[in-house]
Amino acid sequence: MTHLRVVLTGILLSVIVLTAAVAETRQDSDTAGDRDLQGPYVALGDSYTSGPRIPAQSGKPAGCDRSDHNYPTLLAAQLKLTPGIFRDMSCSGATTADFTSPQSTDNGRNPAQLSALSRRTRLVTVGIGGNDIGFSSMLTRCLTMGTAYKIITRSKDVSVDAPCRERYVKDGTDSTQQRMTALGTELSDLLRRHPLIDHGAGLVEQGS
16 A cells, blocks of 8 residues: 655745645555655745756746756755656746646746646655745835835934834734745645545644
């Protein structure tokens, strides 16, 4: 009997949480070790996974901005996986919605990322979340507010010494953290409902 084990790990990077999932399928008679991770391997995620502007860009569609030196490719090489055993579905601009629906880019259409999974899949890595919580616009807003703060404080005293924090934390409640927590729950539920995931193996959440 084949079991699918899923481990969800929250990775804090700057102000963004990337939710990573590792799914390992193995036979009951197998022993634990690297031989359990010999593929097939599927990489899912957004630009933090695909690696835009990291040479050399490769893969289709070109609009996903995948690098042949992103971490899934390096992991596949470390595991000595052949090209047919490794599929990189990550795509710049992806959100969790693009796991179950095709994603249009400015240069091609990426299939629903979870469509790459099969009953033979033994390893899945996932890096997603920044686009769901609006990380790019949040970063731009905070940089703008910080610059304005520096200019204002040159000429007079102001009561707010952390404008970005004041924008996203109200009465002790961090709205960004709330959104990240909700996103983690959403992704966990999505994986639990996936037909190729053995519910009996369970989900273990780690990290922050």
